[in-house]
Amino acid sequence: MIFDLELINVDKVYDNGTTAVSAFDLAVSKGEFIAFLGPSGCGKTTTLRMIAGFESISSGDMMIKGARMNDVPPQRRPTSMIFQNYALFPHMTVRRNVGYGLEVKGMPKAERDAKVERILATLGIEDIADRKTDRLSGGQRQRIALARGLVVEPDILLLDEPLGALDANLRKAIQNELKLLQRTLGVTFIFVTHAQSEALALSDRIVVMNQGRVEQISPPHQLYTRPNTPFVAQFIGRNTIFSGEVKDVVEGTAIVDTAAGKLSGHAGSTLGDKARVNLIVPAEAIEVHPARNAARDRIAADFDGNLIDARVTRFDVVGHISQLAAALPDGRTVALEAHINKYRPENFPVGSDIILSWKPTEATVIPAH
Known part of the structure; x- marks a missing residue:
């Protein structure tokens, strides 16, 4: 050709x-x-x-x-x-x-x-x-x-x-x-x-x-x-990256041991047992749940165990878009946004505890180097 x-x-x-x-x-x-x-x-x-x-x-x-x-x-x-x-x-x-x-x-x-x-x-x-x-x-x-x-x-x-x-x-x-x-x-x-x-x-x-x-x-x-490398994951979009070690790969889904617990995502390449990896979660893939009335077991079942505790540090409304910042247990901040009908200020006041979750198919696991 x-x-x-x-x-x-x-x-x-x-x-x-x-x-x-x-x-x-x-x-x-x-x-x-x-x-x-x-x-x-x-x-x-x-x-x-x-x-x-x-x-x-x-x-x-x-x-x-x-x-x-x-x-x-x-x-x-x-x-x-x-x-x-x-x-x-x-x-x-x-x-x-x-x-x-x-x-x-x-x-x-x-x-x-x-x-x-x-x-x-x-x-x-x-x-x-x-x-x-x-x-x-x-x-x-x-x-x-x-x-x-x-x-x-x-x-x-x-x-x-x-x-x-x-x-x-x-x-x-x-x-x-x-x-x-x-x-x-x-x-x-x-x-x-x-x-x-x-x-x-x-x-x-x-x-x-x-x-x-x-x-x-x-x-x-x-x-x-589906970023292929750590550089692309950091450079493109707004991704949250969890470092860890592969525990298992089941039908294309990698289970990763991280400091935040066992998390999972789509295996972006062939990953060996105990390989050092990065789990990449796009901001758009993350769902936010108020912790005060959350049914953790149901959320864990719906999202295959991908749960992270966080706390709201900022909430702004720009036109019809809600912009929310959440602090993770390790001190990092995740920036999220959605239509105001989805994230309303009264449901996510600053300082409140929340749960972040995502479907494994919407995250990507790639080698760490």
Whole structure:
């Protein structure tokens, strides 16, 4: 099978010996929306720049549609890149900015103008086509950068945190437009972001990176609910993590001895007897019961023994959402939220004792290292 993009054991090591990217493997099908996600300095932008040709590859192979691109200069690659600052020309009109790449390629004016008009219409910016870019809003400039990247009809569009400069409301609106545009055009998108919400909302698959290495590549829901490594469990979502030792594995459910007692969750991989593990419980999986009127035996039966005593330390209502913080016996705090009809302030006053529980299928047990 020929992929739109394939990275095969790609490394990037700088002249001073610093490793920026190590053993990166990825295969991207046509029309996929892939997000690179991770903390600052994890190697995600370096990887994007290697795909674009702005950074050399130290070892490994980078393929686009089956052709090796390691030594192909940026201008000859079937890619287009949108930078965080958009890199627009302030002295040019919107129309000239959008058509600049076609002009550099030497495309005849009539054909170039037709392509520019089509992409301006697609992105709904025909009415500002004759304005200078330094007089436009952030959202308009972002759309112009998209138009300039797409008008050259790349096989792959590379986006380096393109929404980072926008305010929260505009960012959400552009997210929706970006996803719809990508689906409509069928272009492969590689998107770098440090914002989990963007990666989870936009992408078909997410590549989580840490210190130059790939930690996990999964669809958003799988990544969120079934982390493969301790780093992903700590980095994605809001998880409570219990360390312990495997006591038994029964039909895919691991029983774990922890400081909080015997707890259980889905075995995320093959786990040996007495293996050191982490039991990962997403905040969304946790149910809260007032301890004062709880039937512990019934709760234990309903949740296969997954009970933890806790105490409410904060309760806030934001609109129709209740936000509750609970202290565990070991001093850690769990943050939970739900609709106010589920968690009402009068049922969970600050200082009251509660019981936390979860279904084993909604937690994940993974090796601790």
